[in-house]
Amino acid sequence: MLGVLGGMGPLAGATFMQRLTLLTPGERDQDHIPTVLWSDPRVPDRTAARLSGGEDPLPALLRGIRGLEAAGCGAIAIPCNTAHGWFDGMQAATRLPILHIVEAAADDLLRLGVTAGPIGLMATKGTLAMRLYQERLEGRGYDVIVPPAEAMDRVIMPAIDAVKANRVTEAYAPLAEAAMALVSRGARAVVLGCTEIPLGISAGPTLPFPVADTIDALARASIAWAKPAG
Structure with missing residues (x-):
């Protein structure tokens, strides 16, 4: 099962789910990828955190990762580029592979x-x-x-x-x-x-x-x- 850490922004995460479905070769429901979307728009702004001393988004990102772990996911995709500035901290906190955008x-x-x-x-x-x-x-x-x-x-x-x-x-x-x-x-x-x-x-x-x-x-x-x- 794939975990999707989304909500950054919400439309990007929703579009990722649609494109994942459309790009997956399959003829029936069962050919598609089991997926859990964790869409949390409350994650603090990543650019503000990096450039102007805004709130650190890492705790919110780790909360989502823990939720995806608990759901039984085997890997995590994050459809937000700027969030990958915290990739090392996220990867260090989970045994699951995080697919790097x-x-x-x-x-x-x-x-x-x-x-x-x-x-x-x-x-x-x-x-x-x-x-x-x-x-x-x-x-x-x-x-x-x-x-x-x-x-x-x-x-x-x-x-x-x-x-x-x-x-x-x-x-x-x-x-x-x-x-x-x-x-x-x-x-x-x-x-x-x-x-x-x-x-x-x-x-x-x-x-x-x-x-x-x-x-x-x-x-x-x-x-x-x-x-x-x-």
């Missing part, structure tokens, strides 16, 4: 045929400040291009906030603008490194370049855990 995104780049070179990264300020993606992707041979601070303040963070406020369609234009700006700077693909960003991007026309959707990437990693090849 950044590793899943890196694997998805390979699936898309993007094996090296410059990669654009869109994420929250907290995720960028913690270098969750930069270090892991650079370790795999990618050069990571991030948006300038002006674009983060004017475009990306307001679009993420719009998705969290259920104004999803409003987020498409600014997020598409930011993604295209990264491609204009040489990115071969763009990693949507906040689980609100794919929701906004999916509200409009498909972008004309490869994107690594971290909701789908984590869903594929979860399927690979539950249904290993061979």
Whole structure:
């Protein structure tokens, strides 16, 4: 049974469940993955905790992990990128494997045929400040291009906030603008490194370049855990 530590935000967790179902090969109910969703929107804001001394989210994250352990789960997926800034603390507190969303995104780049070179990264300020993606992707041979601070303040963070406020369609234009700006700077693909960003991007026309959707990437990693090849 897969445990999903969600609620960060609630729509991202709910969309992860939908994408997990749609991406799972199956012909009947019994072919799908037994899953428990722990959706707790009370988890303190991760970016505020990292950048401005906000409340530590780790105790709330561990409360969710204990709930998923008690439910009998065998692994945990967390459809929130910034929460992975506390990955080591979470993994140290549980015997269950936690599927790392950044590793899943890196694997998805390979699936898309993007094996090296410059990669654009869109994420929250907290995720960028913690270098969750930069270090892991650079370790795999990618050069990571991030948006300038002006674009983060004017475009990306307001679009993420719009998705969290259920104004999803409003987020498409600014997020598409930011993604295209990264491609204009040489990115071969763009990693949507906040689980609100794919929701906004999916509200409009498909972008004309490869994107690594971290909701789908984590869903594929979860399927690979539950249904290993061979």
